[in-house]
Structure formats: C-alpha cells, structure tokens
Amino acid sequence: MKYAIIGPGESRSFPTGDGFRQAAVGEEEADIVVFLGELVSARPDKAAVLVELGTECLGVHTGEPVEPGLETVVGFARYRNGQDDPSPLVELVRRPETNDKAVAAARDMFEAAGLTVVVCGDQAGRIVDRLVRPKYNAALRFLDEGLATQKDLDLTCKLGLGYRDGPVERVMRGGLTRHFDVTSALFEVYGTPAYAPARAAVVAAARRDGGKD
Amino acid sequence: MTGKIETVGVCGAGGTMGAGIAIVAARAGFRTVACDVSEDSLARARKQTEGFFGKSVDRGKMSEADRDQALAGLSHTTRLEELSGCDLVIEAIYEDLQAKRELLGLLDGICGHDTIFASNTSTLSITEIAAGSQRPDKVVGMHFCLPAQLMKLIEMSPGLLTSPETFQAAWAWTETCDQVPVETQDKPGFILNALLVPFNNDAIRAVEAGVAEPTAIDAAIKTGLGYKMGPLELVDLVGLDTQLRLCEAFYPITLDPRAATPPLLRRMVAAGLLGRKAGKGFYTYDRDAMFGG
Numbered sequence: 174m175k176y177a178i179i180g181p182g183e184s185r186s187f188p189t190g191d192g193f194r195q196a197a198v199g200e201e202e203a204d205i206v207v208f209l210g211e212l213v214s215a216r217p218d219k220a221a222v223l224v225e226l227g228t229e230c231l232g233v234h235t236g237e238p239v240e241p242g243l244e245t246v247v248g249f250a251r252y253r254n255g256q257d258d259p260s261p262l263v264e265l266v267r268r269p270e271t272n273d274k275a276v277a278a279a280r281d282m283f284e285a286a287g288l289t290v291v292v293c294g295d296q297a298g299r300i301v302d303r304l305v306r307p308k309y310n311a312a313l314r315f316l317d318e319g320l321a322t323q324k325d326l327d328l329t330c331k332l333g334l335g336y337r338d339g340p341v342e343r344v345m346r347g348g349l350t351r352h353f354d355v356t357s358a359l360f361e362v363y364g365t366p367a368y369a370p371a372r373a374a375v376v377a378a379a380r381r382d383g384g385k386d
Numbered sequence: 387m388t389g390k391i392e393t394v395g396v397c398g399a400g401g402t403m404g405a406g407i408a409i410v411a412a413r414a415g416f417r418t419v420a421c422d423v424s425e426d427s428l429a430r431a432r433k434q435t436e437g438f439f440g441k442s443v444d445r446g447k448m449s450e451a452d453r454d455q456a457l458a459g460l461s462h463t464t465r466l467e468e469l470s471g472c473d474l475v476i477e478a479i480y481e482d483l484q485a486k487r488e489l490l491g492l493l494d495g496i497c498g499h500d501t502i503f504a505s506n507t508s509t510l511s512i513t514e515i516a517a518g519s520q521r522p523d524k525v526v527g528m529h530f531c532l533p534a535q536l537m538k539l540i541e542m543s544p545g546l547l548t549s550p551e552t553f554q555a556a557w558a559w560t561e562t563c564d565q566v567p568v569e570t571q572d573k574p575g576f577i578l579n580a581l582l583v584p585f586n587n588d589a590i591r592a593v594e595a596g597v598a599e600p601t602a603i604d605a606a607i608k609t610g611l612g613y614k615m616g617p618l619e620l621v622d623l624v625g626l627d628t629q630l631r632l633c634e635a636f637y638p639i640t641l642d643p644r645a646a647t648p649p650l651l652r653r654m655v656a657a658g659l660l661g662r663k664a665g666k667g668f669y670t671y672d673r674d675a676m677f678g679g
C-alpha cells in the first residue's frame with residue numbers, strides 16, 4: 174500500500190523524521206492519502222483517506238451523517254504520552270457509514286509500517302484516553318488527599334500490576350497541561366466527574382494560561 | 387511495647403491468600419503456625435506448599451537446607467488456641483467484617499498482649515475490623531497481592547487507632563521477609579484496588595458503549611501503555627463475580643460512579659460468563675488457550 178502525506182505540519186503521530194513520513198510517495202502514485210493537520214477533502218480515486226485526530230471526533234471532519242464522498246475517510250491517532258516517543262499503537266476511528274474496505278486498507282498500511290492497529294467507534298477519547306484520563310485524575314486526587322506518597326502510588330502500580338511506570342509519574346511526564354486539555358475535551362462530551370480535570374492539572378493550566386509557565 | 391517477632395500465625399491458611407502468606411513467613415525463617423477451620427483446606431495447602439518449595443529448590447531459588455528448615459518451622463492446625471505463642475497473627479479468612487471482628491475478639495483471649503494482628507482484607511476498613519478487638523492499637527492492615535508467595539508488594543495501612551509502634555514493627559517484619567511495603571491510608575481499596583477496580587469497570591463500560599471489541603480494547607491498553615494484560619483479560623482472570631463483589635464493596639462507601647457495577651458486568655455474571663474459570667467471559671477459553679473475543 175503506497176501512501177502520500179498531505180500537510181507538512183506538526184503531527185503527534187508522526188513527528189518530523191519518523192520513518193513513516195520518509196516512506197511516503199507522491200499523491201499520484203499513492204493508494205491512500207494521509208492528512209496530517211490539514212482539512213480533509215474527498216479523494217474518490219483512493220482506497221482510503223486518513224485524517225489525524227486530536228481530541229476531536231471524526232465526525233468533525235466527515236460531518237454527521239457522513240457527507241457523500243467522505244465514506245472513505247478514516248480517522249487515526251497514534252497514542253503518545255506527552256512528548257514521549259509515540260507508541261506503536263494506532264487507533265483507527267470509523268463512523269457507522271465508513272467504508273469497510275477503507276478501514277481495511279488503512280489497517281494494512283499501518284501494519285505494514287510495523288504498527289499495531291485497533292479499530293474503534295467515533296467516541297470521544299477513543300480507547301486509551303477514554304480509559305486512562307479518569308485514572309490519572311483519580312491518582313492525582315489520591316495524591317492531594319494523602320492516600321499515599323507519589324512514590325508509593327507509582328510503586329504499587331509497578332509492583333502490583335506490572336505497569337512500566339506509575340500513573341502519577343506518567344501523567345506528570347506527559348504534562349499536566351496536556352492532561353488538562355485532553356481530559357477537559359472529554360469532560361465537555363461526557364460531563365461525568367471522572368473526566369473533570371484534577372486540581373493539579375487545573376493549576377498547571379491556569380499557570381500556562383496566565384503566562385506563568 | 388511491641389516485642390521481637392519470632393513466631394507468626396496465619397489464620398485462613400488453607401485459603402488462596404493464607405497459604406501464600408504462610409509460605410512468605412516460613413520462607414523467611416519464622417516459626418509459622420498455619421491455622422484454618424477446614425482440615426481439608428489445610429491439607430491441600432500443606433501439599434501445595436511442599437510442591438512450591440520443591441520447585442524453588444529445583445529452580446535454584448532456595449537451598450535444600452532452607453527448604454527443610456522452612457517446612458520444619460511450619461505447623462498446621464485447626465485449633466485457634468495454637469496461635470497463643472504468636473507475636474504476629476495475619477488473618478486471611480473470608481472477606482466478612484463480622485467474621486473478622488469475631489476472630490480478633492477470640493484472638494484477644496488467646497494471644498499475648500504484645501501480639502500484633504494484621505488483616506489481609508481487600509475491601510474492608512482496617513479501623514472497622516480493629517473494632518472487634520480490645521486492642522485496636524495492635525491491629526494493622528497488611529494487604530498482600532495474589533499470589534502472595536510470588537508478589538513482593540504489600541499495602542500497609544494503619545487504622546485510626548493503630549499505634550506507630552505496631553505499624554513500624556509490622557512494616558519491619560514485611561521487609562525481613564524480603565517483601566516491599568508501601569504505606570496507604572485506611573481507605574476503600576487502598577491504592578491498588580482503588581485505581582484498578584474503576585479502571586476495569588471503565589473498560590467494561592467501553593465494551594457496553596460499543597467503543598470497540600474487547601480484543602481491541604486490551605490490545606490498545608497493552609500496546610499504548612505497555613501493560614502486561616489488558617483490563618478485560620484481567621477481569622476474566624480474576625473472575626467477573628469477583629469484580630462484581632469488589633464493586634459492591636466499594637461503591638456504597640465511596641459513591642464513586644466509576645466504582646458502581648457496570649450493567650454489562652451484572653448481566654454477564656447472571657449468565658454465568660464469569661471469565662477464565664467458566665470457560666467464557668469477555669473471551670472464550672479452550673482449556674487454557676485463549677482464542678479470541
């Protein structure tokens with residue numbers, strides 16, 4: 174599967190220098206077009222059109238219901254904690270009307286690039302952010318409430334659950350302001366306390382927005 | 387004052403956790419009295435323990451002399467009175483507040499005044515359990531992980547009335563056993579379950595909400611976060627009925643919506659889809675092999 178990349182802009186999934194960018198071809202030759210940080214437009218002659226998602230839903234790009242001609246548009250995001258190297262995980266996002274063949278082509282393309290692909294519905298936070306953001310909020314709250322020290326909270330998860338890193342060290346390394354942004358976007362959609370940004374994230378965002386950080 | 391810990395009692399030592407905890411104590415060279423109401427369970431635990439130590443020797447983790455010494459120092463009994471000489475008694479009996487309180491009340495009359503009582507409870511409050519004893523200052527939370535004989539972590543929690551001396555002595559004992567203690571407040575689920583139970587529930591709710599297939603959810607979490615197991619694989623392993631019990635223990639106390647039983651979990655338990663032990667949960671199992679969602 175040959176692919177072209179449109180939009181030279183910043184991409185959380187494929188930062189400058191990433192091998193995936195280097196293997197891209199010109200649009201003429203490509204079976205798939207990958208939009209990074211650009212507004213997506215229909216490509217009826219291509220097997221799939223991919224659009225990198227931030228915290229927004231795919232429907233923002235395709236319309237809901239999907240506008241005619243945009244059924245081959247598939248959303249994606251490569252999971253990445255803050256500025257850590259991107260993980261091998263690619264979440265592919267589809268809407269009910271999304272073309273199955275386009276999803277399959279997108280999967281083949283990413284798998285050929287050595288990435289692990291999962292397909293999910295078009296819901297806020299996809300899989301990983303939907304599941305980890307509430308956990309980070311809880312861990313930050315536990316820290317505030319004195320349940321345990323940060324060291325013990327993290328150590329417990331590493332020793333007890335075999336995590337590579339604990340939730341507090343992970344969310345802090347990923348950036349409390351980034352956590353604030355992602356969990357706030359989910360809170361806007363779900364409205365449940367689980368996604369309400371933890372106090373420490375609110376403070377970090379206030380300092381950023383007040384120019385103190 | 388709290389004296390030196392030389393002899394350790396384990397109550398509920400015929401059970402899953404108790405048998406492992408007795409191994410930890412005996413392996414570290416403590417005289418260990420393994421007590422259980424069930425003779426059959428004790429006999430089974432004794433056999434498993436011999437097997438475990440045997441394997442430890444085969445794998446070079448333990449010398450034959452140490453194994454022989456550990457087994458010689460480990461006795462089994464159904465008589466609670468035989469815990470009278472213990473400096474530390476760890477209870478790992480059924481997760482039932484009344485039963486644990488009654489046990490502590492009985493131990494008050496059996497054990498010496500300096501004996502420390504530790505509870506391995508997962509869901510109950512240490513302070514509430516300690517209320518069953520006339521000496522709540524001697525009661526401490528000591529939450530081992532399954533399987534206790536392999537997992538190093540122990541969550542240590544002081545109840546409201548636990549004395550610093552008791553806590554320190556119990557803490558030091560876990561370190562002597564080459565375990566890794568962490569300190570947590572006496573709150574529902576301590577650290578581990580307070581983070582894990584709602585997280586697993588969220589994964590179950592994501593299945594119910596049609597976010598993705600269980601295989602995709604587990605793959606995303608393992609690949610994205612580097613976890614060894616996905617949350618749905620883990621729930622299948624611990625049992626959906628266990629997850630339900632954990633929710634029912636935590637939610638009424640914390641009123642945290644994430645800890646509330648997800649409706650899908652309740653339906654799956656009702657349908658007998660309990661996970662690995664039932665052959666089907668979020669995955670289907672053939673013998674021990676997992677073959678898809």
Ligand SMILES: NC(=O)c1ccc[n+]([C@@H]2O[C@H](COP(=O)([O-])OP(=O)(O)OC[C@H]3O[C@@H](n4cnc5c(N)ncnc54)[C@H](O)[C@@H]3O)[C@@H](O)[C@H]2O)c1
Nearest residue numbers: 398400401402403422423424427478479480481507508532
């Ligand atoms: N299973 C786990 O994953 C796990 C993990 C950490 C902590 N815990 C906690 O450990 C404790 C035990 O759990 P388990 O899973 O090992 O249970 P289990 O049912 O396997 O074992 C309980 C044992 O206690 C014995 N018992 C009951 N009442 C007794 C009494 N009055 N005196 C002596 N023995 C008695 C029973 O005969 C049984 O052998 C619970 O408090 C539980 O919350 C369990």
